Amino acid sequence: MNRNALTFGMAILTVLAATAARAQTAPAEIKIGALYASSGPFASISMPVFDAFKLWIDDANAQGGVEVKPFGKKIPIKLISYDDQSSTATAATLYNQLITQDHVDLLVADSGSVLTSVGVPIAKEHKQFLFDVSGTGAPFFTPDNPYIALMADPVSTIWPHYISDFLDDVGVQAGFKTVAILYSTNDFTGTQANALKGSFEKDGKLKLVYFEGVPTTTSNYTVLINNIAALNPDAVLEMGYVGNDIAFLRNLQDSGNQFRFVFSIYAGTEMEEIEKNVGVSAMTNIFSYVPASNYEYKPDVGMDLKQFRAAWDKKYPAGAGVAFGANAIYGYMTGLVIERTLATTKSLKQEDIHDAVFALSGKLKTLDGAFTLREDGAQIGEVTPLGQLQPDGKDKLKLVAVYPPELANGKAVLGK
Amino acid sequence: MLIGALVAGVLFGLYFTLVGLGLNLVFGVMRIVNLAHGDFLMLGGIAAWWLFTVSGLHPLASAALVIAALILIGLPLYYLVVPRLLRARDSEMLSLILFFGLSQMIEAVTSIGLGTTERSLPARILGVGPVILFGTRLPKAWLYSAAASAIAVLFVYLYLYRTRIGTLTRAVMVSRDEALATGIDIHWVSAVAFGVSLALAGVAGVFAPFMLGSITPNIGVGLNITAFAIIVVGTLGNPLGTVLGGIVYGVSLMLMQTYLSSWANLLPNLLLIAVLLIRPEGLLGRKVRRA
Numbered sequence: 001m002n003r004n005a006l007t008f009g010m011a012i013l014t015v016l017a018a019t020a021a022r023a024q025t026a027p028a029e030i031k032i033g034a035l036y037a038s039s040g041p042f043a044s045i046s047m048p049v050f051d052a053f054k055l056w057i058d059d060a061n062a063q064g065g066v067e068v069k070p071f072g073k074k075i076p077i078k079l080i081s082y083d084d085q086s087s088t089a090t091a092a093t094l095y096n097q098l099i100t101q102d103h104v105d106l107l108v109a110d111s112g113s114v115l116t117s118v119g120v121p122i123a124k125e126h127k128q129f130l131f132d133v134s135g136t137g138a139p140f141f142t143p144d145n146p147y148i149a150l151m152a153d154p155v156s157t158i159w160p161h162y163i164s165d166f167l168d169d170v171g172v173q174a175g176f177k178t179v180a181i182l183y184s185t186n187d188f189t190g191t192q193a194n195a196l197k198g199s200f201e202k203d204g205k206l207k208l209v210y211f212e213g214v215p216t217t218t219s220n221y222t223v224l225i226n227n228i229a230a231l232n233p234d235a236v237l238e239m240g241y242v243g244n245d246i247a248f249l250r251n252l253q254d255s256g257n258q259f260r261f262v263f264s265i266y267a268g269t270e271m272e273e274i275e276k277n278v279g280v281s282a283m284t285n286i287f288s289y290v291p292a293s294n295y296e297y298k299p300d301v302g303m304d305l306k307q308f309r310a311a312w313d314k315k316y317p318a319g320a321g322v323a324f325g326a327n328a329i330y331g332y333m334t335g336l337v338i339e340r341t342l343a344t345t346k347s348l349k350q351e352d353i354h355d356a357v358f359a360l361s362g363k364l365k366t367l368d369g370a371f372t373l374r375e376d377g378a379q380i381g382e383v384t385p386l387g388q389l390q391p392d393g394k395d396k397l398k399l400v401a402v403y404p405p406e407l408a409n410g411k412a413v414l415g416k
Numbered sequence: 417m418l419i420g421a422l423v424a425g426v427l428f429g430l431y432f433t434l435v436g437l438g439l440n441l442v443f444g445v446m447r448i449v450n451l452a453h454g455d456f457l458m459l460g461g462i463a464a465w466w467l468f469t470v471s472g473l474h475p476l477a478s479a480a481l482v483i484a485a486l487i488l489i490g491l492p493l494y495y496l497v498v499p500r501l502l503r504a505r506d507s508e509m510l511s512l513i514l515f516f517g518l519s520q521m522i523e524a525v526t527s528i529g530l531g532t533t534e535r536s537l538p539a540r541i542l543g544v545g546p547v548i549l550f551g552t553r554l555p556k557a558w559l560y561s562a563a564a565s566a567i568a569v570l571f572v573y574l575y576l577y578r579t580r581i582g583t584l585t586r587a588v589m590v591s592r593d594e595a596l597a598t599g600i601d602i603h604w605v606s607a608v609a610f611g612v613s614l615a616l617a618g619v620a621g622v623f624a625p626f627m628l629g630s631i632t633p634n635i636g637v638g639l640n641i642t643a644f645a646i647i648v649v650g651t652l653g654n655p656l657g658t659v660l661g662g663i664v665y666g667v668s669l670m671l672m673q674t675y676l677s678s679w680a681n682l683l684p685n686l687l688l689i690a691v692l693l694i695r696p697e698g699l700l701g702r703k704v705r706r707a
Contacts, residue, residue, distance in 0.1 A: 037532075038527055039523060039524075039532055039632075039634045041632075041634070043527075043532035043533075043634070044532060044533055044632070047532055085634075086634070185678055212677045212678070213677060213678040214673065214677045214680060215678070215680055215681035217638065217681050218673075218680065218681070219629050219630075220428065220629070222424055222428075222553075222554060222558075223420060223424045223425075223670045223673050223674060224673055224677065226417075226420050226424070227417050227420070230417060242534060243629065246534055246536065246629045247628065247629025247630070248629075250536070250539055250629050251555065251629070253539060254546060254554075254555030254557065255546050255554070256545055256546035256553055257553060273533060276533075276534075276535075276536075277534050277535065277536035277629070277630045278536070279538050279540070281540075322531055322532070322533065323533055
């Protein structure tokens with residue numbers, strides 16, 4: 001009896017000691033390092049991500065922080081963030097600073113492939129796991145780099161999959177014979193353009209009559225559109241960032257040239273921003289990707305789309321200068337993945353963070369769809385259905401998913 | 417495609433004449449480089465956007481208000497900054513640093529105040545549908561911008577060659593010291609030129625949403641580089657040489673977009689290097705530069 005009591009007492013003491021040890025080593029805060037671009041060409045895709053990420057942090061901290069499994073308690077988050085001003089050189093310095101000076105526990109990349117590109121080798125060199133928000137460039141993901149995972153959006157090679165399928169299928173049936181591709185020369189759009197080119201060449205159903213890159217800083221497309229029109233293609237695919245798409249769609253309308261199928265990435269992805277600058281008439285019947293902000297996925301973690309939109313509008317009222325769109329969702333869902341990672345990781349060691357993130361693969365449904373990672377960290381679960389901006393009453397547009405058939409909620413309208 | 421590129425290039429280049437005109441005027445009169453020139457252009461565009469959004473004011477009416485506002489801003493700004501700058505031993509170099517700082521401040525304040533999103537004006541304001549010139553489809557806004565540029569060039573010509581203050585301005589351009597010795601109020605003359613240059617930037621800004629798609633607080637730096645290339649090509653210090661520089665830039669850009677599109681953003685730097693190597697005094701040369 002006495003012996004049993006002694007054993008029980010020792011067990012209690014062991015548990016208490018372990019708990020005390022945990023409490024002693026638990027950090028006062030979890031340091032998350034992130035970059036954002038408040039100015040420059042990538043500000044319009046970076047600030048929504050950053051603002052949404054801050055929304056998640058404020059929300060988590062208001063509840064006492066996030067659950068961190070190794071310490072068995074909630075710990076507040078401290079955000080250490082720097083403005084890279086859309087400069088890759090500045091971003092490179094700041095990624096280094098976050099890792100080597102600030103010693104952040106978790107590192108979050110800036111939005112988009114251009115500003116992520118410099119962070120990938122730095123994170124790898126320092127063996128720091130990089131939460132890649134939306135840097136979808138295919139070259140970032142290699143078998144020899146375990147220190148990266150793409151949170152939102154599929155890897156760029158997957159994005160245009162449904163465009164080529166649609167054109168090869170519905171387009172060919174409608175008599176399409178030729179395609180023109182105009183893209184901005186960066187990892188994000190260049191990868192997509194090359195994937196499309198390869199797809200059209202492999203399938204052999206449509207002839208690629210124009211395939212040209214332009215600098216991402218291009219702000220006038222009039223002559224380029226005229227040059228494309230001279231070749232009379234059935235479909236024109238323009239792949240650029242927000243500023244490129246605004247200029248392209250304005251110039252297309254101003255030039256009076258018409259094509260049977262016109263695609264632009266951000267017409268749907270950042271619909272509010274583009275509509276504000278381009279107008280409804282210039283966007284009518286333009287094809288685009290259907291982003292999470294326009295397609296109600298049923299998440300099993302965090303807020304649903306309506307709740308998130310309401311929270312966004314409350315924190316960033318109209319006129320705050322940052323538009324709601326797909327990038328806002330990317331920032332929020334990155335926060336949610338981090339939250340789930342910290343709740344399941346064995347420790348804050350980067351290798352364990354990697355394991356915890358990859359353990360979520362295939363088991364998490366977010367506002368952006370299914371979270372599924374390839375072995376090299378590329379996101380392959382979230383899909384990008386093809387959509388079309390169709391009239392919805394007077395001076396209004398709605399983004400209708402038109403392809404693939406299993407995700408479609410409307411029918412494509414092709415030009416004559 | 418070649419004719420299309422040439423026609424579009426001339427019209428696009430005329431707009432860029434307007435972009436560079438004020439910068440060259442300031443350099444001609446004060447021998448300083450206003451690296452915040454592009455930011456004043458941005459402010460002109462933001463003002464036109466704001467006036468249209470708030471009151472539906474037509475951009476051509478906004479242009480008149482922007483001219484008045486920027487002249488009024490330019491006069492005190494000149495007295496605040498430039499006379500001290502000109503007393504320095506290396507005023508040209510110091511002007512680069514000072515106006516770069518001003519450029520950063522304007523961009524930062526605008527970003528903080530208005531956010532970083534793109535802003536534009538509806539294209540239909542300046543007419544719906546294209547204009548066809550020599551078989552080339554061009555936006556109507558290009559004609560308006562080119563016309564505004566032509567009017568601005570005419571105004572600068574009349575200002576420099578048909579007014580008394582213009583005569584005094586040219587005297588300062590030839591030699592600031594001699595002008596001072598003959599009793600010319602060089603600071604008043606320079607302040608007026610500075611105000612006019614900002615006003616020209618502002619007008620270019622009003623048309624920027626139509627020519628560049630949209631405006632953001634950060635467009636100033638890139639436009640400065642382009643404007644600087646244009647005035648070097650057209651001859652530094654000769655405001656009217658900017659016309660030639662603008663057209664060379666516009667035509668070259670459209671040719672690059674047509675035949676070598678991936679490399680088009682290198683154009684301002686290529687033009688600068690080519691002119692500095694082959695004809696450092698600019699295409700119009702020194703005789704014209706000295707007014």
